[in-house]
Amino acid sequence: MNGFTRCIAPALAALALVAGCSSTPENSHPSPASGPASGAVELPFTATGNEPFWRAIVEPGQLVLERMGESPVELRYDTTHSSATSRTFRAEGEGIRITLVAAHQLCRDSMTGMPYPNQVRLDINGEAFRGCGGEPARLLQGAEWVIEDIAGAGIIDSSRVTINFMAENRVSGSASCNNFTGGWKLTGEGLGFNRMASTRKACSPALMNQESRFLSLLSDITRFDIGRHGELLLISSDGRVITALPSTE
Secondary structure (H helix, E strand, O other): OOOOEEOOOOOOHHHOOOOEEOOOOOOOOEOOOOOOOOOOOOOOEEEEEOOOOEEEEEEOOEEEEEEOOOOOEEEOEEEEEEOOOEEEEEEEEOOEEEEEEEEOEOEEOOOOOOEEOEEEEEEEOOEEEEEEEOOHHHHOOOOEEEEEEEOOOOEEOOOOOEEEEOHHHEEEEEOOOOEEEEEEEEOOOOEEEEEEEEOOOOOOHHHHHHHHHHHHHHOOEEEEEEOOOOOEEEEEOOOOEEEEEEOOO
16 A cells, blocks of 8 residues: 555444344444434334244334244234334234344344344243344445445545435445446345446546546445444455445534
8 A cells, every 4th residue: 555545544433333143143332323313213123033034023003923834923012112222012912922122233134144223132932032123224324435445455545435325226426536326226135236327527547546446346346244343344246345434524
């Protein structure tokens, strides 16, 4: 790395976290504050777990529990706890007692590795299960992400590369010299970008080269993750990484 590049910015203490997973969450640090600030759970809320598979869907006034090989169970629930960081639902009937606790803590699905904004504990007649819940898109939206590193080469000093995940699967930002727009899509397996376009302003060769590397790598992204310090990691199929932090401006 030469004098025109810089390393990843120091971690922001307010964003510190350690990721959990759907089977055994590793820690209780909160999810990044990039998504909506309206609390841990927005209805309808879906949580899933693996080995054995289960899914719980919490809608206004109703909790639906689905388990492999069994008919769905639909119950009315009471909210026994609600705060900015967690929410607890309890339901009982048809010989079953359910307690579902959703916490605003980063969680990774144990099968796909997809990050989710909520860790979930589900108790069914006293038997405990763990899983992930909420929409992964909430981890991406609500902040302007400032790129700090492109595939291990840093970025040019005083240059600005950004990305914004907007509604209706639109993405925009600054690629170094030019602005770009396009689409983004989340599936159960990962993240991808398409229909990318940019303006055509000319800048210094160094900036244009950085812009070309960024946009080329962005087109190869297949998944995302959240790092230990709240950084966004956009990861390509061959393991190259774009690293970004939420803008403080």
